[in-house]
């Protein structure tokens with residue numbers, strides 16, 4: 001029995017592994033993008049493009065990407081969509097964002113994007129300012145997920161969308177069993193060799209396996225005010241996109 005089926009906690013303040021987890025990301029920042037491509041067999045690129053499909057219809061949108069890291073989702077949003085007027089990225093990991101800023105410069109996106117240091121549980125934007133707020137592989141890192149979701153809701157304009165991309169687990173038992181062998185043993189091994197950090201990629205599978213997904217996660221979004229909830233399962237359930245709107 002996998003742990004994810006037993007546990008649906010959203011207040012993880014008693015979990016030492018999530019406290020100041022951004023420091024861990026800063027430590028592996030130089031290898032972060034490479035490992036994403038390698039360990040997901042390049043699927044992460046496609047998953048971020050899938051997020052873009054869920055933006056609302058309006059033009060000239062203001063978008064905030066939380067846990068922006070090295071800015072991959074922000075870049076994908078700005079390059080793949082013609083609806084974005086301004087894109088902001090927020091993350092407490094300074095070294096991840098330094099790499100992100102260099103990438104934004106190379107992609108010629110500095111005139112309409114900005115990366116700012118900050119915490120997704122205390123977002124430095126006013127109420128009702130964003131048309132969309134996104135977060136890719138970040139919601140799971142928050143100490144208090146409810147607080148993060150309430151913050152996302154607060155800064156969205158009425159009708160604005162929250163689009164959340166997060167790892168999940170395949171529903172099919174055989175696929176899940178096979179995936180878990182890769183996820184628990186092979187991925188942390190490759191991750192530790194290439195990043196030089198033994199802990200980082202063990203953290204990944206432990207947090208994914210204990211984080212609510214599917215309908216359990218949609219219920220948490222609903223509890224925090226979101227309406228018109230939808231989810232889209234990606235790559236046999238290895239990742240899921242959750243979409244909710246502000247009333």
Ligand SMILES: C[S@@+](CC[C@H](N)C(=O)[O-])C[C@H]1O[C@@H](n2cnc3c(N)ncnc32)[C@H](O)[C@@H]1O
Pocket residue numbers: 021022023025026066067068069070071072073090091092093096118119120121135136137138141142143
């Ligand atoms: C797995 S990375 C995801 C980066 C990026 N979104 C992507 O798609 O590659 C998780 C990111 O969450 C950030 N993070 C951790 N705690 C955070 C918090 N409380 N608020 C905002 N970001 C946080 C980390 O610094 C890290 O950059």
